[in-house]
Structure formats: C-alpha cells, structure tokens
Amino acid sequence: MKVTNIFDANLEQKLELPIYNYKGTNPLLWLKYKARKKYSKWYNRRLKQRMGGEAKLFQFNLRKRAILWKDYIDGLKPDLIITMSIGSLLEITYGNTLSIPIIDSVNGRPDYDYTNVLGGRKAYMVDLLTASFDHLNGVQILFDSYRDFLPSNFSGQRDVIANPIQQVDSRDLVRHDRIKERYKIIHVGRLDTECKQQHVAIAIFAGLANKYPNWDLEFWGTGPDFDRLNTQICDLGLAERVFLRGFTEDPLIKMRDADIFIFPSKYEGFGLALAEAMSIGLPSIGFSTCSGVNELIKHNQNGFLALDDREMALYLEQLIMDSSLRSRFGVQGNLAMEVYSFENMAKGWLNLVETVTKHFRGEGEI
Known part of the structure; x- marks a missing residue:
C-alpha cells in the first residue's frame, strides 16, 4: 500500500477570504476585526461577481483540481479507481474523460452524499454531485434498502457490502x-x-x-x-x-x-x-x-x-x-x-471488483 499526496502549492485557486468573528472584549481588537470582516465580505462579493457567481467560482476551482487529478491518474495508469465519497468522485471526474472503471464506496445512506437532505448543500452542488454518478461503474452500499436512495441516472453495478464486524464467540x-x-x-x-x-x-x-x-x-x-x-x-x-x-x-x-x-x-x-x-x-x-x-x-x-x-x-x-x-x-x-464477518465482507468486495472490471473489459454483463 502506498499513500500519495498530490497537493500542489502552485495550483491556481481563487479562494474567498475567511469571515472572522472576534469574541474577545478588547475594543481595539474588536475594531480591527470588524474592519477585516467588512473587507472580507467586500472582497468575496467582488470575487464572485468577477467569476459570474458563486457556482461559477466553485466550478472554476473544481476544474483546476480535476486537471491535476487527470495528470496524476494518466501517469499512474491504475486498473481500477475506488472513491470513498461522491465528493471525491466529482473531484477526479469533473470535465475529465477517464478510461478506467470507478467504484464508489458509500459510507452512509447514498442520498446523504449528493442531496441536501441533511442541509447546507447548495443547489448547484447537488446538480454537480448527482451528475458525477454518470462516471461510476459500480457502488458499494451498506444495506439493501439503500438501493432506493441512489440517483436515477446511475445504471452501474450496485452491491450490498456492509462494514466488517469483529466476531465474538x-x-x-x-x-x-x-x-x-x-x-x-x-x-x-x-x-x-x-x-x-x-x-x-x-x-x-x-x-x-x-x-x-x-x-x-x-x-x-x-x-x-x-x-x-x-x-x-x-x-x-x-x-x-x-x-x-x-x-x-x-x-x-x-x-x-x-x-x-x-x-x-x-x-x-x-x-x-x-x-x-x-x-x-x-x-x-x-x-x-x-x-x-x-x-x-x-x-x-x-x-x-x-x-x-x-x-x-x-x-x-x-x-x-x-x-x-x-x-x-x-x-x-x-x-x-x-453476517458481517470480515470473511463475508472481503468476498463481497472481491466479487464487486471482479464484476465491474470484467464488464468494463466487455467480458460480462451488469
């Protein structure tokens, strides 16, 4: 196993300034941070205006990161990609064409990853995350009932593989x-x-x-x-x-x-x-x-x-x-x-990987 960090300090990202709320009691510091807060809000507003809105700003930064991922993946030439969230899937596929099968491991109920059911997710993010399912060849879900929470545009393999649990005699x-x-x-x-x-x-x-x-x-x-x-x-x-x-x-x-x-x-x-x-x-x-x-x-x-x-x-x-x-x-x-033994879950993963990769090579049907 090898862990690789592809962070690039030179990657172009147009970032908003953080909004800081001073919680102390020093009046001079309160004035300082009040002025900084006003400037940050002004800067962020102008930045989004120049980029064509919040959604366009998000997509600009996302595309820059996706290009970095494409270069890395093209150099690595993996046989299979397994993402651990739909957010990660979006990062590597946005605007990219990858000739590699992709499986997403869903660690929660699937709709938690791409809808606004838990709150805090903007409509444009929902659209982008949902569209990223088009790039998926397979998903691992935790329970059979979770099939109902996958988006309608996903048509790949969907296997139920739960978390492994240590067995106790x-x-x-x-x-x-x-x-x-x-x-x-x-x-x-x-x-x-x-x-x-x-x-x-x-x-x-x-x-x-x-x-x-x-x-x-x-x-x-x-x-x-x-x-x-x-x-x-x-x-x-x-x-x-x-x-x-x-x-x-x-x-x-x-x-x-x-x-x-x-x-x-x-x-x-x-x-x-x-x-x-x-x-x-x-x-x-x-x-x-x-x-x-x-x-x-x-x-x-x-x-x-x-x-x-x-x-x-x-x-x-x-x-x-x-x-x-x-x-x-x-x-x-x-x-x-x-039923959640390590052996059962390992068999499930091996079967999912084999099914997806064979189908991708044209050797089987999903």
Missing part, C-alpha cells in the same frame, strides 16, 4: 445474570449532538436516575459538544452518575463492562459502534427513524426501536428492570452480527 458475551453493585448504560461515539444526540440520552437517564440509583450512564468518545454535554450533566446534578470518559483505543473492552447500549442518533450510515455492541452481547436501543440503526436493530428481537424520547425512556426502563430480557436481546444481537 457466544461464550465471551456480556453476562447479564451477574449481580453487581453498579450497572452501566454505555454509549460510544463522537460527541456531536446534531447527529449522535447524546443530550437525548442524558435527558432520558435523568428521568430514571432517582428510581434506579445503582445505574450509571457512561459516554466514550471525543467531539465538539463536550462542553455542552458536561454543562447539561452538571445542571441536572448528575456529575456522579453520568460520565464523559473521553477517547478509548478499545471500545469493546469498555462495552464488555456495560449492561445496556443506548444509541439515540438522528442519522447514521451503518452504526459501527452499535454493531460492535450487539456483537458483544449488549441489548441496544435506538430510534426507528434513524437510518442504519433501524437496519441493525430488529425491534423486540435483539433490541428496541423507539418512536420518540418518551418511548425510548420506557424501553430503557424495561431493560433496566429485566436481566433475562437483556440476556435474550444480547444473544440475538450477537447472532445477527455473524
């Missing part, structure tokens, strides 16, 4: 029949309330904490919302019951010491931490509206899928009260993860 699952002094609800993931919604888990636990004094809530992960979550915990008086533990190199070890996995994400592509928790025998709770989560958890079979916060609280209490239910869900979750 049934003899090594979390033991739910043990009597413990303290029990633990765990969450593993980036501290990001917009996506992961850890604040929801904290609020739900707060409503049950007094009723179940020997249960705690533990978060593993780092992220931009640490301060917000820490403030919420302190405001609720739960500093001795809810813990932000930070980064861990081995989440499975932390999960093995827990009793319930709570995963209140708003959206996911796959839900790797959830899958790992299920593989180790933790009963899990998520939202029925969350992509990925509603694929892994089968309601009332290996976990619970809640419609809203109130229902999630009810399901969490059921698991707290019933160790036999926790054990049953844990065993079923472990069995459900067997």
